[in-house]
Amino acid sequence: MVVNCEHVWREISNYLEGDIEPNLRAAIEEHFRGCKHCTAVLDGTRNVIQLYGDERMVEVPLGFSHRLHRRLEENMASGRRSFLGWMVAAAAAILVAGGFEMGRSSVFSHPELRSEHAQPGSGVPPNMMVVVSEEGKTFHVPGCPFIHDKARLRTIAAREAIREGYAPCVRCMRKYLSASLISPSASADSEAQVSGSGNPNLRIKRG
Amino acid sequence: MPEEVMSLGSPAGQFNEELLIRRIRDGEHDLFYELIRPYERRVYSAALAILRNEADAEDAAQEAVLKAYKHIRQFRAEARFSTWLIQIAVNEARMRKRKEHAHMIEPIVDHQDEEGNYTPRDFADWREIPSETLERKEVRQILAEALASLGEKYREVFVLRDMQHLSIEETARALGITTASVKTRLLRARLMLRDLLAPGLGGNWSSKLSFAKGTKPW
Numbered sequence: 001m002v003v004n005c006e007h008v009w010r011e012i013s014n015y016l017e018g019d020i021e022p023n024l025r026a027a028i029e030e031h032f033r034g035c036k037h038c039t040a041v042l043d044g045t046r047n048v049i050q051l052y053g054d055e056r057m058v059e060v061p062l063g064f065s066h067r068l069h070r071r072l073e074e075n076m077a078s079g080r081r082s083f084l085g086w087m088v089a090a091a092a093a094i095l096v097a098g099g100f101e102m103g104r105s106s107v108f109s110h111p112e113l114r115s116e117h118a119q120p121g122s123g124v125p126p127n128m129m130v131v132v133s134e135e136g137k138t139f140h141v142p143g144c145p146f147i148h149d150k151a152r153l154r155t156i157a158a159r160e161a162i163r164e165g166y167a168p169c170v171r172c173m174r175k176y177l178s179a180s181l182i183s184p185s186a187s188a189d190s191e192a193q194v195s196g197s198g199n200p201n202l203r204i205k206r207g
Numbered sequence: 208m209p210e211e212v213m214s215l216g217s218p219a220g221q222f223n224e225e226l227l228i229r230r231i232r233d234g235e236h237d238l239f240y241e242l243i244r245p246y247e248r249r250v251y252s253a254a255l256a257i258l259r260n261e262a263d264a265e266d267a268a269q270e271a272v273l274k275a276y277k278h279i280r281q282f283r284a285e286a287r288f289s290t291w292l293i294q295i296a297v298n299e300a301r302m303r304k305r306k307e308h309a310h311m312i313e314p315i316v317d318h319q320d321e322e323g324n325y326t327p328r329d330f331a332d333w334r335e336i337p338s339e340t341l342e343r344k345e346v347r348q349i350l351a352e353a354l355a356s357l358g359e360k361y362r363e364v365f366v367l368r369d370m371q372h373l374s375i376e377e378t379a380r381a382l383g384i385t386t387a388s389v390k391t392r393l394l395r396a397r398l399m400l401r402d403l404l405a406p407g408l409g410g411n412w413s414s415k416l417s418f419a420k421g422t423k424p425w
Binding site: 049059 | 251
């Protein structure tokens, strides 16, 4: 087998890799003995592989390893935090579920309100004494001028009033309503109640 | 040959690695540092081969390692961990490059016909390389510049095979190309680098290095 220069150049990489048929290898070596050009190409290619294969050719920036480990550490820590967060959330969900069961009769549950337009309010101190009337729909602080049916009043704890479906008076109990009324989760009904406005003064006028 | 390559090649090294991966999966997350330590340089150089910018390469390398950590459960033992990790680094770097449209500034050599024969341009004698040559920063710089001037498809094959010492098959797997393509591109990359670096040719040597005028660095 006789090979020319072009053939040698095509195979020079495979020759250096040792990935070549014995017959072709012998023919190429025979060619090298008589061709200075191809020998120069062979030597140069071998030098390229040798030079670049040296580990000194791979230089990483100063502090690379430190920065990499720091970033990994942060990532692992945030992973642990989210795991912890997941655990806390799961525990909270269990507590809430349990609390819901226990709290069916407590101030924190919101049974069906007597008025479909009323808001349950939030943050009402459960032990605060409030006034309700049998036919009314709202509970008030004692002496509120907007109490209806003053003849049949009862004074009870706020938790009891809420359990019985009374809602806070939009005037005397306003501070317990404003938050829920202006919250984005407020229902369409509640928005109707405040005339589609966030202005608390309007709420008082319409209440 | 770099130490990590030798340790990886040994069955004991492979076994230790599998053990490490198993323990990490079982919750010993801190062992991940130990697992990746031998490959930090490789991950960086794989990213650099594609991005050609140190800061971008470091960022991509970090991201690749984080992804490997997050997806360690997806690693399948039939591949070597190093190949899998470098594959992630290659993908990360390629993704960044696509985002930055950096392909628009690829050198002209990238558009050469891959399958066509490459004819060496210079036949200068280049027989000896004293190993201390690489101690010189300017020599390393010239070599890095020559490598950076290659088109991406040649550069990435050359870096993985000749600098990171992956096998032809592993290089193909990491880059998602055939072994035949690896061989063709590797041949082209080697010959182009030889042409760029062979004494007597290449403006870089004569303009930047004093030894180019008569005295060879090797």
